[in-house]
Amino acid sequence: MPAIANPLALSVAGLNFANPLLNASGAFNAAFFNQLYPLKENMGGIVTKTVTQNPQAGNPQPRTVELAGIGMLNSIGLQNPGLAYTLAQEIPDLKATGLPVILSISAHSSLEFAQMTELALNHPNGKLIEAIELNLSCPNVAKGGIHFGSANDSVKEALLAVTSICAKPVFAKLTPNVSDIVSIGGAAIEGGAAGLTAINTVLGVAIDIRRKKPIMPRVSAGYSGPGIKPIALHAIWxxxxxxxxxxxxxxxxxxxxxxxxxxxxxxxxxxxxxxxCFRHPMIFQEITETLSRFCADEQVATISALTGCAHG
Ligand SMILES: Cc1cc2nc3c(=O)[nH]c(=O)nc-3n(C[C@H](O)[C@H](O)[C@H](O)COP(=O)(O)O)c2cc1C
Structure with a gap:
């Protein structure tokens, strides 16, 4: 019997994915969950937590606020062990999932983005990384992050600094906290981005009514979860x-x-x-099964044929 082609499989920016599902950076411990159940059966690829060149302790507590039914606010502040540790200790575990690994990086300048890229590519484990995602959009750090991602010039410059030395696909992760995400996306493409990741968290605030003060020490934080779906869909559209x-x-x-x-x-x-993933870490399996059923019911031979179909 001839093998039946997997309708969820697709190729994006020259990379092959068994299905279109990845984890969002920073919200899922892939290496840990891979020990509990094989992610390869249900995910298309893995994105690392955003790493900076040097280790970062992150922001003071509290860092998260649950918003019942609509999502959460977070102000983690890019806590991470630094690029060298991630390359040496974490990338091999992520690669052990058998999935393509995308390294997410954040920096304070284009020069630092280039230095980090060089470090990653020249590291013995650099070959285990299929692509790089530039986090141009974290709202929870004082320098870099969102400031970088809010101006066309700095976005294009950061992309150029990385794409000029990196043959692997580079994705630009965009912030929704700008007046014109299309213009920022255009700048990233001019800088050589192989694709755009949209969106990072939406700026939000929560107030402690007993203390009569903002809950988060940095006041503003990143809003994520079901409530931001229409905002993300608007950006993607x-x-x-x-x-x-x-x-x-x-x-x-x-x-x-x-x-x-x-x-x-x-x-x-x-x-x-x-x-x-915080509430339902096995969500990938559920989604993959339902997507497969949808493709069978609707006679969709390849899911990539649906990309942008609502535009008519
Ligand atoms: C706790 C937490 C940590 C996050 N850390 C990162 C990060 O390190 N890098 C990044 O690009 N995005 C980070 N994000 C943003 C997510 O990757 C994602 O863009 C955002 O949460 C929207 O998706 P969601 O509604 O599915 O969570 C983080 C989000 C959460 C909730």
């Missing part, structure tokens, strides 16, 4: 409309296969799931 040839990794509020299909139909090629 606009980006796909203006850059139909550029792959988009859609992220923001996904909690079901139906959500994934909405993201794909709006223009995403791949998707990432973040906040929902």
């Amino acid at each position: 606009q980006l796909h409309k203006h850059f139909p040839q550029t792959p988009i990794i859609g992220v923001g509020g996904i909690s079901s296969a139906e959500d994934v299909l909405e993201f794909i139909m709006a223009g995403a090629s791949l998707v990432q799931v973040g906040t929902l």
Whole structure:
């Protein structure tokens, strides 16, 4: 009997994925969950927690606030063990999942982005990384992050600094906290981005009414989860409309296969799931099964045929 082609398999920016599901950076411990159940059967790829060149302790507590039914606020502040440790200790464990690994990095300048890229590519474990995602959009750090991602010039410069020395695909992760995400996306593409990841968290505030003060020490934090889904869909719709040839990794509020299909139909090629993993770390299996059933029911030969189909 001839093998039946997997309708969820797709190729994006020259990389092969068994399905369009990735985890969103920072919200899922892939190496840990891979020990409990094989992620390879249910995910298309893994994204690392964003790493900085040097270890970072992150922000003071409290760092998270649960927003019942709609998601959460976080202000982790890019706590991470630094690039050298991640390359030496974490990348091999992530690669052991058998999935393509995308390294997420953040820096304070284009020069530092280039230095980090060079370090990663020249490291013995650099060959285990399939792509790089530039986090141009973290709202929870005082320097770099969102400031970088809010201006066309700095976005293009950061992309150029990395893509000029990196033959692997580079994705630019965009912030929704700008007046024109399309123009920022355009700058990333001009800088050589192989694709755009949209969106990072939406700025938000929570107040402790007893203390009469903001809950988070840094006041503003990143809002994620189901409540931001329409905001993410809007961003993806606009980006796909203006850059139909550029792959988009859609992220923001996904909690079901139906959500994934909405993201794909709006223009995403791949998707990432973040906040929902805290409540339901096995979500990938559920989504993959439902997506497969949808493709069979709707006679979809390949899921990539659905990308942007809602644009008509
Ligand atoms: C606790 C937490 C930590 C996060 N850390 C990162 C990070 O290190 N790098 C990054 O690019 N995004 C980070 N994000 C943002 C997510 O990757 C994602 O863009 C955002 O949460 C929206 O997706 P979601 O609604 O599915 O969570 C973090 C989100 C959460 C909730």
